[in-house]
Amino acid sequence: MQPLIDAIESLLSSSLNITALAVLSLFCLLFVVFTGRAKRGRRFPVRAIPAYKSIHQLVSRSLESGQPIHVGMGSGRVGTEAMSEALMGLTVFDYVARHAAAYDQAVLGTTADGTILSAAQGVLQRAREEAGFAERYAGNELRFYGPDPLVYAAGTAGAITRDQHLANILVGRFGHEGLWIGEAAQGQDMVQLGGAAAPGAIALMQATLDECVIGEEVFAAGAYLHRRSHLGSLATQDTMRILAILAIIASVVMASLGYLG
Amino acid sequence: MIVCAACNHRNPSDALVCEACGGSLEHFVYRACPSCGALNPAENVFCHRCFDDLVPGSAETIVEASDIPVESFVPSEPSVTDREEAVREAAAPPVGERPTSDLILEADAEVATTAEVVSEETEPGPLAEPQQLVGEPIERLEAAPSEPEAPMQPSELIPEAEEDVLEGLEGLVPIAAAATQAHAFALPVPPSVSETEQHDAELFHSIASERGPLRDAARVVIPRRARLLSRRGRALLYLLVLLAALTPVFTGDRTSLLLRPRDSVTSLARDIQSLPTGSAVLISFDYGPAYAGEVDPLALAVGRHLAASQVRVVAMSTDPGGVGLAEHLYRTIAGEMPDYRYGESYAILGYLPGPEAGLRTLCTSLGKAFKVDYVQRRTLSELPVMKDLTSVQDFDQVIVFADDSRSVRSWIEQVQSQCNFSLHALVTAAIEPMLLPYQQSGQLSTLIAAAHSAGEYEKASGMEEPSLHWTDAYGAFCLVLLVTAIATNVAYLRTRARQRSHGQ
């Protein structure tokens, strides 16, 4: 009993903890409600994001023309905070790989981190097995270049320019290597799409890629591609966004009137 | 058998909702072959692997139907109530459980072009009707309102007039069709067809069976910026950059005399100056060799200043290449100052993998994060420099050199938020603006962009080295960017003028 009381005491000792816990509970609650609704098929229209639409089209075109698509998953590492961005690269790869597998076609995935590599290997192997071509799963469709971002850029740019690829999709944790890959592949006849969460990376990537997803839009990859259950989290984000804005406005008014410190 | 995209559970052919995870099955559906288990795209009726029927009975019907396609292709547009009934007939899911597909649909009225509405929301009019062969498109069916009194948005059901025939085909490229396909296999009774509709259907059939144009259709919709820069233009730009970088060789770097330290640089130099002898500073070299060219000169200037002030320095890195850089840097400093000895005045703990995860351990214990030091491979307690230093709180200042804003953010989020200390971030110019919010909110004590600050720091700390700072080159580079901006817009205006004159 005593440890529990200690724990509660230490929890209550910091105002940041309490605020954070309250925000987290609200977030969880909204998340569960909205995800449940999304799964039950509740309508939630979302604005169009051109890059994701292009991914749909590119996949179709790749199946037609037989040219593989390259998905660069960047240098995020699972097991750290960068997991969220890395996971979005993995989700896009999952989408591309499943379609490629169902039509028994090639795909190329690159990453600068071993943990993402091992997750992607599982994704690709599952996709190939379920499509009935387990024997086609070969290790060289997923490549590791790294772990340094620029090493990744040099290796990836080399790999995608050596063979004819239809498109170059860069989603995940990227830094300046996004510019490196984008510009190095500029001479090739390749559609280049991508996105990252870090503002410094997108500022450069949107200058070099044909289309770009920005910041929070990266985390919507699943919802816009094939994970419809992710729509619930988009609704949660929207609600939390409105609440955050209201909180800012209310606190600013109070601060201006002299009620806050 | 239909396979759930989310959890890979295999559901019966008529399921609308996954039995395992409850997720909707309407999109991205594959059929598993009952004989060999292979996954097939939803519109397949044979397994692509063993040629077995995927949907018992339906295959024959469909093969026959495609021989006499036209009638069955084109039912007249059923009214809303017709559709609603069709939904019940075809799917008959339990009330309340029925997934409405438009949950997924995007309907940004302004951004969504006709093509988007077509691909995402509704079928492209008569052209798509052959899908009736294998069942009513679920999108269409379920676009019907669940409550009868809710008015139907016309745009959701009846597509706007197509301008380009090919545009409507977008949804028919195999995978898109897979996404919009129904899994209920009740063949609707073909209603009577008008002649125009029949003609449309024939036209569709001829287009759809032709492979080439489809590819072109796909090509049209994928945006691709034109290549603006020719090989020669690119080479010219690159040459300009190279010349800009070499300017100081020709000009003698005159502008470096004008260098004046900024306030942030002066305040850091003052902070370090005021540290008493024997106090300790933790330096994290969170940058790789790639950005060393920019950060190293500043790190060297700060390192020399710390050494001259007789402050104990403990170095570490969350970047695999950073340890080597720290080692190189301190070899240089130790070479300049004979009294500056490893283990007594400074130590390099090594590389801490997994930035966030590893950094959190610093709050509790340095010894836990680093079992042995990098250079002599002794446990930390054996090093004299580590006396009384067990966790990150024991240091007077923490300086982070970084080339990635996220590593500084990790320091703030994982370490500083847990245990309070003053944190100085000396970073590449590229990431400085991204960290400004943290400086504004007081989480960072100092924030300095490295690019050309080394010279400023040397001036501020009074330890000037006679080195070339290449300030002229920066001015030339600024000019190159300006020239680029002018050149691209002149080229743009010329192309536009040419296009206009062609148009006239």
Next chain:
Amino acid sequence: MKKILPMAAAILCGLFVLTDFFVPHPSIGAVAAVLVEGATILAAFALFLGVVNLLSVHGRRVAREARGRGLGVVLIASLLATLAIGVALPGSAALNWVFDYVYYPLQATMAALLAFFVVSAAYRAFRVRTAQAAIMLVSSLLVIATQLPFGQAISPYLPIARDWILTVPVTAGMRGIVLGTALGTMATALRILLTVDRPYV
């Protein structure tokens, strides 16, 4: 079992580490610290998986393809040599030599190429076709001009202008992006913790 075990592991690990953020209790902290340290151990193992991948991809290239065989050999040889020196003689002069004279210059020059790439990207981005491109052009040129090392000598207002741009409009824009990204990160993490998303099974 194949699915349940990894899922249970994910939820359990996540719960301990998350609780540690809010409840600074020593016993929870200890468990969380072990998990967090364990994650770095696993990441180290994953790195070896990456090395195996690199060796197999390029080994196959050497064995089967005529094109680029020599380059594949160079890659494999340099990898194995560095690994051998690094493992057998950590912190040795030989390893330092490889770092100082091969790894460092290669990496740094790869990064230096970005200076060229950024200008050719600017050629595309600075073309004023839309209002956005115009805004981008103006703010880029303003910041770069005000950031010059001798800016203060040209006019004392240049650094002030730079500070204003970076602390007012840029901070506002950046804070918006950072807050949005935090929302996205949190939602993504919740999807894992509540097993809506299971990329590991």
Next chain:
Amino acid sequence: MLETPANLLATLPPNTLQIAGTWVAALLTLATLSYVFGGNPAFRLAEHLLVGIAAGYAAALAWNQMLWPRLQLLVAEPATYWYYGVFFVLGLLLLCRGSKSVSVLGNLPLGVLFGTGAALALGGGLTGTFIPQIRASVLSVNPADYGEGSLGWAYVIDPIIVVAGTIAALTAFHFGARTDGRLRALWRGLVRAVGGVGRGLITICFGALFASAALSFFAILNSRLVFLLRDWLKLLYTGRP
């Protein structure tokens, strides 16, 4: 085994290694820079060398810093450090991903990694970014707080831009696009208008970031040229590093 060549190297005349190193570094720098004139064999050699060395170096570092010390601890005091054993087993399971038949064993360590990472991302994002950044954007917009009379009005412009700009930029990411019903359409229009302003601010931000990044890259290019022009040319002319 590797000790012998290391001893051999030590017997060479002083500076030999440094001179050879400077030459190697200069040639590799030139080979990499040659990419400016298009892809060529020298660059491809440099690229492959870099990929190999980077992986080897990182793997060696991971072994020396992460795995070997912990393995020693585990062997020395298994009772205290038993949990390292657990993670070593999990790590070996992760390596199973390399083989097709036992690949499924890798799911368990990945579950641990995803769970831990998710918690770190959630906790860090909330307590490190979300709440502090919201708190930081709470600024008074009362001119009286910034000075007397018109001075206050002049100084209050900045916090107003920051607060309104933050809200606008955050709105720019709004996903919902419901347009059914008049009220919803109105709301959508509002979100769109505010979001448009936010996009403008984000673009300003991108412009500034682009410029600072350009400056950063240019500094790196300068440092390479300094190396070539100072260290290498000096060696070339004087024969001494």
